[in-house]
Amino acid sequence: MTTIYGMADSGNCYKPRLMMAKLGRPFRHVEVSSHDGGTRADAFTAKNPNAMVPLFEFDDGRLLAESNAMLLHLGEGTRFLPKDAYERALAYQWLFFEQYSHEPYIAVRRALLTFPNRKKDATPERLALTLERGNKALRVMERRLAEAPFFAGPAFSVADIALYAYTHVAGEGGFELGAYPAVMAWLNRVEQDPGHVPMDWLP
Structure with missing residues (x-):
């Protein structure tokens, strides 16, 4: 069976x-955590030398790292990757935005404030920087979502999954999502899309 570490x-x-x-x-979830050093264990780094999760292991033993690469692979031939070339490029654009301009600030600030092993890194300077740049990312999202219901255009795509993952818990990082009405409306649309499961769902 396919495994997601x-x-x-x-x-x-x-x-x-x-x-x-x-x-x-169907897939199997195997908990491997950076909190307890599991991602740095020899058995795991033999599979992913980068020592990070998630890691996707196919039925035949092939491995794929990086969450957005997984979304692109899984989205092939489905409604989650637009057929229109421009809308498909927009999906890629927002995947890159998520990793470079969103996750490093919104996700990191959440981790600094909620994960005990990260609190030593939560300096006032770093908290201020992640708040400033996270809000900048949310403003960019707000502007886009005032123009279109989803990031790649009229339909839900991998870009929405990627950006939803940390945006919907941004409040845990001290971000005031109520200041972004278009983002809030989009979060609701994402949650109404068929097949939605919450973050703590495991198979």
Whole structure:
């Protein structure tokens, strides 16, 4: 059976689980956590030398790292990757935005404030920087979602899964989502899309 190695409380690890749930594909979840050093254990780094989760292991033993690469692979031939070339490129654009301009601030600030092993890194300077840049990312999202219901255009796509993962828990990082009405409306649309499961869902 397909296996996803990951952390139940990680947004990046939530992305492939949510996608698999939407596709109705069975898989096995194996908890491997950075909190207890599990991602640095020899048995895991033999599979992923980068020592990070999630990690996708196919039935035939092939491995795939990076959550957004998993979304693109799983989305092939489904409604989650637009057929229109421009809308497909927009989906890619927002996947890159998520990893470079969103996750490093919104996800990291949440981790600094909620994960005990990260609190030593929660300096006032870092908290201020992640708050500032996380809000910048939310403003960019707000502007886009005032123009279109979803990030790649009129239909739900992998870009929405990627950005939903940490946006919906941004409040845990001290972000005031109520200041972003278009983002709030989009979160509701994502949650109404068929096959939605919450972040703590495991098979």
